[in-house]
Amino acid sequence: MQHPHLDTRVSPLRQRLIDDMNMRRFSRETQRNYLRDIGRLATFLGRSPDTATADDLRRFQIEQQEDGVPVPTMNSIVSALRFFFTQTLDRPDLARRLVRLAHPRNLPVVLSRDEVARLLNATTCLKHQAALSVAYGAGLRVAEVSMLKVADVDSERMLLRVERGKGGRYRNAMLSEGLLTLLRQWWKVGRQQGVMHRDGWLFPGQHAMKPISTRQLYRIVVEAAQAADIAKRVGPHTLRHSFATHLLEDGTDIRIIQVLLGHAKLNNTALYAKVATRTVRTVPDLGEEAVGRCAAACVGTDAAGSWAEAVLVVVHRRQSRQ
Numbered sequence: 001m002q003h004p005h006l007d008t009r010v011s012p013l014r015q016r017l018i019d020d021m022n023m024r025r026f027s028r029e030t031q032r033n034y035l036r037d038i039g040r041l042a043t044f045l046g047r048s049p050d051t052a053t054a055d056d057l058r059r060f061q062i063e064q065q066e067d068g069v070p071v072p073t074m075n076s077i078v079s080a081l082r083f084f085f086t087q088t089l090d091r092p093d094l095a096r097r098l099v100r101l102a103h104p105r106n107l108p109v110v111l112s113r114d115e116v117a118r119l120l121n122a123t124t125c126l127k128h129q130a131a132l133s134v135a136y137g138a139g140l141r142v143a144e145v146s147m148l149k150v151a152d153v154d155s156e157r158m159l160l161r162v163e164r165g166k167g168g169r170y171r172n173a174m175l176s177e178g179l180l181t182l183l184r185q186w187w188k189v190g191r192q193q194g195v196m197h198r199d200g201w202l203f204p205g206q207h208a209m210k211p212i213s214t215r216q217l218y219r220i221v222v223e224a225a226q227a228a229d230i231a232k233r234v235g236p237h238t239l240r241h242s243f244a245t246h247l248l249e250d251g252t253d254i255r256i257i258q259v260l261l262g263h264a265k266l267n268n269t270a271l272y273a274k275v276a277t278r279t280v281r282t283v284p285d286l287g288e289e290a291v292g293r294c295a296a297a298c299v300g301t302d303a304a305g306s307w308a309e310a311v312l313v314v315v316h317r318r319q320s321r322q
Contacts, residue, residue, distance in 0.1 A: 038080055041081060064077070119225055119228050122227035134179065137175075139247075145203065145217060221234055
């Protein structure tokens with residue numbers, strides 16, 4: 001399925017590239033990035049990128065380095081070009097000429113449990129709080145939150161089905177009782193507003209037929225962090241980092257965390273061991289009944305902030321029992 005912004009005046013080469021990405025179920029964000037990065041090579045060459053030679057690629061990367069292009073950006077461009085030359089052009093010999101640069105990986109920014117609660121409480125409406133609670137409570141990527149549908153909530157098995165994950169991979173994410181209660185409340189409010197449908201998006205955008213954008217989710221997180229007086233540099237992925245770190249601190253096996261996050265490689269998950277404390281924190285045992293009373297007290301009121309505490313309590317109690 002083509003995306004509207006990719007359909008205007010598409011050349012045969014561009015269309016073949018888009019078809020290759022669609023066939024592998026690349027996300028809309030990845031497709032846009034790949035097209036942009038391959039376009040950079042075309043601009044450098046002044047001609048079609050399928051005419052590039054090994055020397056052209058060498059000069060292109062040297063110029064990028066001299067221009068001060070950040071290493072992560074250069075490596076992202078390499079990923080796009082390797083896909084283009086290997087899959088679309090069947091020129092793996094050229095793909096091998098592209099150099100991926102080593103660089104130290106920065107440690108992720110992680111919020112404390114108190115900061116997570118403050119951030120969730122600082123959201124301005126129930127939809128925003130529910131979306132950010134899913135990002136933290138299930139450890140989802142921002143694009144995965146955006147692409148969730150109502151039907152992806154499996155209340156029988158207490159799972160969230162992530163069918164549009166990175167690389168098109170399917171996985172199940174955890175769904176706590178507190179998070180389910182919050183989503184049910186959002187369902188009721190969304191139905192009253194006329195934006196929620198059984199076969200529609202879990203978090204509709206400005207138009208009910210389209211999902212909330214990743215950019216809007218980013219703005220929501222940044223504004224909530226500012227309102228909560230959190231000085232750290234926070235984005236949607238910070239909630240995912242915090243989810244993984246808190247589970248690791250609570251003693252959850254790192255291989256389970258790998259599955260929950262949808263990491264293909266364990267060493268990506270192992271990074272959280274560098275930011276997690278060694279002491280297992282004690283989570284107050286408020287009991288399911290207490291959580292239920294907290295959730296019930298929030299229904300029909302404007303005091304949506306109590307939902308944050310309910311989500312946090314259930315998630316961490318559940319993990320502390322493992």
